[in-house]
Amino acid sequence: MQLTAPARRRTGIRDTDGMAVASFVLGLLGLLVLNVFLGPIAIVLASLALWRGTQRRGRAFLGLGLGIADLVVLVAFMQADSTISWSF
Template sequence: MRLTAPPSRRTGRQDTEGMAVASFVLGLVGLLVLNLVLGPIAIALAVIALRRDTPRRIRAFLGLGLGIADLVTLAVLMSVHGTTSWSVWGG
């Protein structure tokens, strides 16, 4: 017994649009907090959305770039401060 509608081409495209937008948002937020967690999630969502041929390719590429920037930011902060977090107050 099926409780949901069968998948269609339209729902698949909407899913990839959501993944592209989520990748962008998570990558953007990841620049401020939780770089180690949100960066890889943003990268994974962007890659999945791009492989599934999302109509929001630019948003997915931005999410991919921001996810990579999250990890680069984390690496720089770790090398400069010797920690995985940073303080707004600089202390």
């Protein structure tokens, strides 16, 4: 069974929209836990979604900003504790 070009296009857009939403959720979650892992993942997913032309550009930009904020929070807490990790 062959898919037509419009069907492939809809699937591709849905995939990039999913990446934009996932980057937002992971970036938001990364502010609370595992920011050393979730921050870079959010940045990569948001960048891929924007590069592929998502229709949810705002959510992708939020995911990108939150991913960067995750890493900034990690660095700030590491500097405050003078350690390579932080905890509550």
